[in-house]
Amino acid sequence: MLHTFVALVEDKTGLLSRVTSLFRRLNVNITSLTVGGTETAGVSRTTIVAEAAEDRAPRIMASLYKLEGVLEVDNVGRHSAVVRELALLKIAASQKTRSDLFQLAEVFRARIVDLAPESLMMEITGSASKIEGLVQILLEGNYRILEMARSGRMAMRRGHHTSRVLEALGDIPQRTEPTTLTGDPKHETLDLMAEEDQV
Amino acid sequence: MDNNGKTNLNPSEAAIYSQPTRLTGAETVWATMVGEGVRDVFGYPGGAILPVYDALRKFPIRHILVRHEQGAAHMADGYARASGRVGVAIATSGPGATNLVTGIATAMLDSIPMVCVTGQVSSKVLGTDAFQEIDITGITLPITKHNYLVNRTEDIAPALREAFRIAKSGRPGPVLVDITKDAQQNSAIFDFAAAAPAPYRPHPMLSADSVAIREALELLRTAKRPVILAGQGILHSRAMEQVRTLAERAQIPVACTLLGLTAFPASHPLNLGMMGMHGESWVNHAIQQADLLIACGMRFDDRVTGSLSTYAQNAKKIHIEIDPAEINKNVRVDVALVGDLKEILETMLPRMPKRDGAAWLRTISTMKGSAAVHDIQQLPDNGHLYAAHVINDIWRETGGEAIIVTDVGQHQMWEAQYYKHEQPRSLVTSGGLGTMGFALPAAIGAKVACPDKEVWVVAGDGGFQMTSAELSTIVQEQLKINIAIVNNGYLGMVRQWQEAFYEKNYECTPLISPDFVKLADAHGIRGAHVNRRAEVIPTVREARQHGKVFLIDFHVEQEDSVYPMIPPGAALHEMIRRPKPSPLVETATEI
Numbered sequence: 143m144l145h146t147f148v149a150l151v152e153d154k155t156g157l158l159s160r161v162t163s164l165f166r167r168l169n170v171n172i173t174s175l176t177v178g179g180t181e182t183a184g185v186s187r188t189t190i191v192a193e194a195a196e197d198r199a200p201r202i203m204a205s206l207y208k209l210e211g212v213l214e215v216d217n218v219g220r221h222s223a224v225v226r227e228l229a230l231l232k233i234a235a236s237q238k239t240r241s242d243l244f245q246l247a248e249v250f251r252a253r254i255v256d257l258a259p260e261s262l263m264m265e266i267t268g269s270a271s272k273i274e275g276l277v278q279i280l281l282e283g284n285y286r287i288l289e290m291a292r293s294g295r296m297a298m299r300r301g302h303h304t305s306r307v308l309e310a311l312g313d314i315p316q317r318t319e320p321t322t323l324t325g326d327p328k329h330e331t332l333d334l335m336a337e338e339d340q341v
Numbered sequence: 342m343d344n345n346g347k348t349n350l351n352p353s354e355a356a357i358y359s360q361p362t363r364l365t366g367a368e369t370v371w372a373t374m375v376g377e378g379v380r381d382v383f384g385y386p387g388g389a390i391l392p393v394y395d396a397l398r399k400f401p402i403r404h405i406l407v408r409h410e411q412g413a414a415h416m417a418d419g420y421a422r423a424s425g426r427v428g429v430a431i432a433t434s435g436p437g438a439t440n441l442v443t444g445i446a447t448a449m450l451d452s453i454p455m456v457c458v459t460g461q462v463s464s465k466v467l468g469t470d471a472f473q474e475i476d477i478t479g480i481t482l483p484i485t486k487h488n489y490l491v492n493r494t495e496d497i498a499p500a501l502r503e504a505f506r507i508a509k510s511g512r513p514g515p516v517l518v519d520i521t522k523d524a525q526q527n528s529a530i531f532d533f534a535a536a537a538p539a540p541y542r543p544h545p546m547l548s549a550d551s552v553a554i555r556e557a558l559e560l561l562r563t564a565k566r567p568v569i570l571a572g573q574g575i576l577h578s579r580a581m582e583q584v585r586t587l588a589e590r591a592q593i594p595v596a597c598t599l600l601g602l603t604a605f606p607a608s609h610p611l612n613l614g615m616m617g618m619h620g621e622s623w624v625n626h627a628i629q630q631a632d633l634l635i636a637c638g639m640r641f642d643d644r645v646t647g648s649l650s651t652y653a654q655n656a657k658k659i660h661i662e663i664d665p666a667e668i669n670k671n672v673r674v675d676v677a678l679v680g681d682l683k684e685i686l687e688t689m690l691p692r693m694p695k696r697d698g699a700a701w702l703r704t705i706s707t708m709k710g711s712a713a714v715h716d717i718q719q720l721p722d723n724g725h726l727y728a729a730h731v732i733n734d735i736w737r738e739t740g741g742e743a744i745i746v747t748d749v750g751q752h753q754m755w756e757a758q759y760y761k762h763e764q765p766r767s768l769v770t771s772g773g774l775g776t777m778g779f780a781l782p783a784a785i786g787a788k789v790a791c792p793d794k795e796v797w798v799v800a801g802d803g804g805f806q807m808t809s810a811e812l813s814t815i816v817q818e819q820l821k822i823n824i825a826i827v828n829n830g831y832l833g834m835v836r837q838w839q840e841a842f843y844e845k846n847y848e849c850t851p852l853i854s855p856d857f858v859k860l861a862d863a864h865g866i867r868g869a870h871v872n873r874r875a876e877v878i879p880t881v882r883e884a885r886q887h888g889k890v891f892l893i894d895f896h897v898e899q900e901d902s903v904y905p906m907i908p909p910g911a912a913l914h915e916m917i918r919r920p921k922p923s924p925l926v927e928t929a930t931e932i
């Protein structure tokens with residue numbers, strides 16, 4: 143199954159390679175990885191989506207924590223979270239076909255961010271399935287996607303949670319679950335259109 | 342005080358620790374180590390580490406010049422294993438650093454606290470493939486607990502101090518600090534106190550709450566056939582007394598891993614001996630028949646479990662372990678107490694119910710009865726010299742009190758079976774990585790760490806030749822070490838597998854060795870050949886009485902094998918037993 147880990151790490155040379163080297167060592171494939179800033183200076187946030195059997199998550203988290211400079215790890219896939227990805231798509235489009243694409247963009251709440259004589263660029267943010275939905279419709283409509291860039295997923299838990307270690311050891315006797323003050327307790331819906339309204 | 346790195350350091354003054362002082366990076370390396378309590382280091386110089394060597398004479402540190410940097414790493418490792426203190430190895434950039442790699446990996450797999458310092462090319466040329474530049478922090482990333490590339494003088498003390506903290510805290514391990522030559526040459530203010538690392542942060546997933554402890558106690562209270570699995574974590578946590586109290590109060594027998602062998606005295610009536618691939622049959626049967634396993638500081642390595650699907654199927658498992666990443670890794674456990682073993686046992690012991698373990702102990706002793714090696718000393722001499730007799734005689738002569746440093750192979754397993762260790766940390770052996778060539782250098786480390794202890798090397802003819810150049814180091818450092826080569830003319834352990842699983846196709850396992858006694862002689866080392874059993878004890882005595890290093894080449898039975906043995910993929914109880922009649926087993930019926 144796909145796991146989504148969020149790790150807060152010190153913003154230091156080499157830390158990212160320690161993180162990725164760990165997944166390589168555990169023989170776990172990373173399907174997407176994003177790194178960027180956080181609310182705290184000197185701390186980067188990485189979101190790692192990885193394919194592994196369900197019961198491997200605790201060990202992956204424990205191993206991440208063993209890396210010097212990894213400050214906090216969360217397995218957000220197990221909680222109600224907002225998961226987003228950004229994609230840029232360059233699509234072949236003449237003046238004639240453009241207007242259809244404009245409509246499509248509107249339906250998907252995508253934006254046209256660049257226009258050239260033979261192509262246009264769409265920016266879409268959403269869940270992976272929403273992006274894949276758009277891609278599928280484009281292909282079915284015989285549009286040519288000239289280029290696509292996907293950011294990889296970013297994830298953030300809904301509501302508040304104490305930033306302590308969460309369900310750290312999987313099925314080992316658990317601490318009480320931190321209270322979620324707001325947000326949908328269910329896992330994130332993959333509903334194409336509805337999700338952005340929840341934000 | 343000037344810019345070309347010259348300072349007026351007076352080594353006799355402890356002033357550098359009480360007030361910030363300007364030092365070169367090279368001086369900082371040593372000053373930090375002295376401040377961290379380092380007295381001995383093992384190393385080999387070269388261009389990129391020369392500034393550090395140049396500053397050595399100003400500091401009260403003993404430097405042992407090795408003959409190969411792998412030796413330096415194993416020595417630092419042996420030093421740490423024998424003493425519990427952090428071992429230190431030093432090497433130059435490029436080939437010096439890469440030569441450390443096997444030694445670092447050996448320490449990593451066995452969780453040994455060690456700090457390696459390597460020189461690196463100047464920061465100005467980093468990344469240009471300069472002469473002897475190699476990305477050693479990249480190479481050692483997966484085999485160190487942590488590593489640093491330091492290219493500013495002012496970062497040296499903080500990095501080194503943190504390296505020592507990381508090496509010895511939590512689950513210990515090796516840390517490498519790579520320091521560019523210009524960082525060694527430039528100077529900066531040295532402020533030992535200000536360079537102190539942030540306090541140790543325990544792994545956030547440690548958990549041994551009262552609920553889990555209560556569950557563990559309940560399992561202990563109701564168990565009928567419990568077994569304690571004793572691992573090296575007991576030594577790391579210094580929990581020998583607590584484990585012993587647990588065993589005695591609840592009358593629970595103790596099975597040891599290879600690295601846990603010295604965590605529980607061999608002569609203790611509750612000590613069953615070593616478990617696993619070459620463990621004695623009653624030990625493995627006890628584990629397979631147990632209804633409760635209490636794993637203390639061990640990690641259910643494949644060498645001790647046999648096939649996982651058949652491992653201790655009827656047993657509930659309590660795992661007391663400091664590394665959360667070890668929980669449920671190989672064996673699913675029922676209760677995990679994740680934290681420092683000693684602290685956890687101390688919480689549990691006052692609430693530990695007294696148990697009557699007599700019935701279960703009787704069952705085990707019945708299993709043992711028919712299989713036990715009673716005392717192979719009494720067995721008649723059949724004209725052959727067996728490695729087991731050699732080890733057994735060394736044990737007798739040293740009273741089980743010596744530090745034995747083994748290499749890897751059959752002799753290592755015979756040592757584990759026939760040398761009965763009474764003292765913690767008295768067996769130094771490469772378990773996780775199984776590194777041939779470990780024994781001789783690790784013994785040097787052990788002897789430097791424990792000069793008052795008797796130290797023996799037990800090595801095979803194959804492994805000894807991998808690092809035998811360190812004989813010169815022993816001579817140069819005037820160390821009293823006794824060396825026993827168990828010479829069977831084969832890469833014995835591999836030959837044993839060829840015999841058992843490859844139709845005796847002894848491909849590339851017979852090996853020619855030099856005359857080891859002449860080799861010793863070439864180093865100015867006294868030595869002796871031993872071919873007959875009657876010569877073993879007199880020669881061992883001669884070695885022990887000799888004031889200097891002494892080498893004995895024991896020419897043992899060539900095609901002898903280690904039994905019992907669990908074939909790969911088989912269950913723990915599906916052992917290949919000693920063939921009968923065996924010259925090494927005195928069973929009840931044979932008496």
Ligand SMILES: Cc1ncc(C[n+]2csc(CCOP(=O)(O)OP(=O)(O)O)c2C)c(N)n1
Nearest residue numbers: 750751752775777801802803804832833834
């Ligand atoms: C560096 C290294 N290379 C290869 C091996 C594989 N290996 C394990 S035991 C062994 C044979 C050891 O022979 P020897 O040192 O003579 O000891 P014996 O088994 O004969 O007692 C070998 C080759 C190893 N453990 N380490």
Ligand SMILES: [Mg+2]
Nearest residue numbers: 801802831833
């Ligand atoms: Mg041999």
